[in-house]
Amino acid sequence: MSASAEAEDRILRLWTPLILRLVLLAAVVVLLTGLVLVAVKDPAAYVAHFRRAQQLPSVVDREPWSALLERALHGKPHDVLTLGLMLLTLVPLVRVAFCFLLFLTTRDWPFVLFTAYVLTGLVLGTVLGRIG
């Protein structure tokens, strides 16, 4: 491994665990808050949502994220849970974005390209889910 690659490796080993832990912790806190809110505010809705999930062969519910975020901020239990799940899926996205920025600052162009491709793939997956 070259000296510049070793330097990158040291930075990645220092920061990656921290990033992974922070976003994971935030997601777990939001998910636990959501579960407590469901139990306190609307346990019947939880059962209804679960029975619906059991009965439909597949669910498609592409509501606007702005509406979901607004309801979550107002403490609607189901939306807080969904927000927690979204935060959880941000864990890899944030990690790859950090690597992309690091490779960009060190001008490691092949890896700028690889991480940019992975980021594009993650964004494309989201777009496909919204429209496909």
Add this chain to the structure above:
Amino acid sequence: MFSILSYLLLLSVLAGFVGALSGLGGGVFIVPALVILAHLPMPVAIGASLISVVATSAGASVAYVRDGWTNLRVAMLLECATVTGAVLGAYLVGLIPTWVLELLFAAMMLETAYSSLKNQDDRPIATGDGFARRLALGGKYPGPDGRQIHYEVTDVPVGAALMLLAGLMSGLLGIGSGALKVMAMDSLMRLPLKVSSATSNFMIGVTAGAGALVFLARGSVPAVVAAPVALGVTAGALAGSRILPRANVRVLRLGFAAIVLLIAAEMGWRAASGI
């Protein structure tokens, strides 16, 4: 509500625990548990499992990265292939009939049982090829005496092709595809086995995350299922990884391979009989 929530949490904790002990990952166990025991449709189980795999990978890979076992450059290069496969696989879940998914799951279980039982020995370190050296893919890992052991990487394009398949299976079936990833890195690209396992663990989060984003954006993962599953599998995996160093891994693997074969038989039967 509490009976449903406790049941989902119990299934998830067990799946995460068994997944960590067996080294197969929680997804292999939580998908059939949700389908067979919680009577949820296969696409819902796949979406919930993918999100739980993201959480488990983020938790488990931290120590390997910190201690120098993970080859970060190899991971980031191969993620190009796994993410492509995972997005395609997760997109196809909405289009492929359930019986095909169940049949694929059964086949994947058979492959997983085989991989977990076959002997995996460290082989001589590869000399590495020009492509891998240009990208500085070689690395080092901590040896038993604390000395750093250098290794090189070879056959990246062939490994990447298998990674594309691993990603596709991950997105289609809601599993981490760790067995396929380790096989590609260990057998084809000649990374040391422990480095392959740690690097696979690290990559699984991004692979599953790519699939999970498709499901979440489509709104096809009910939060009431995915939230307890993610929390439960992560807690179970954490407990399993604490016990793992004291466990007899060989005996455990035999037992879990038997469970995986039973799951394959059940999923195959469901596919054939159209349940």
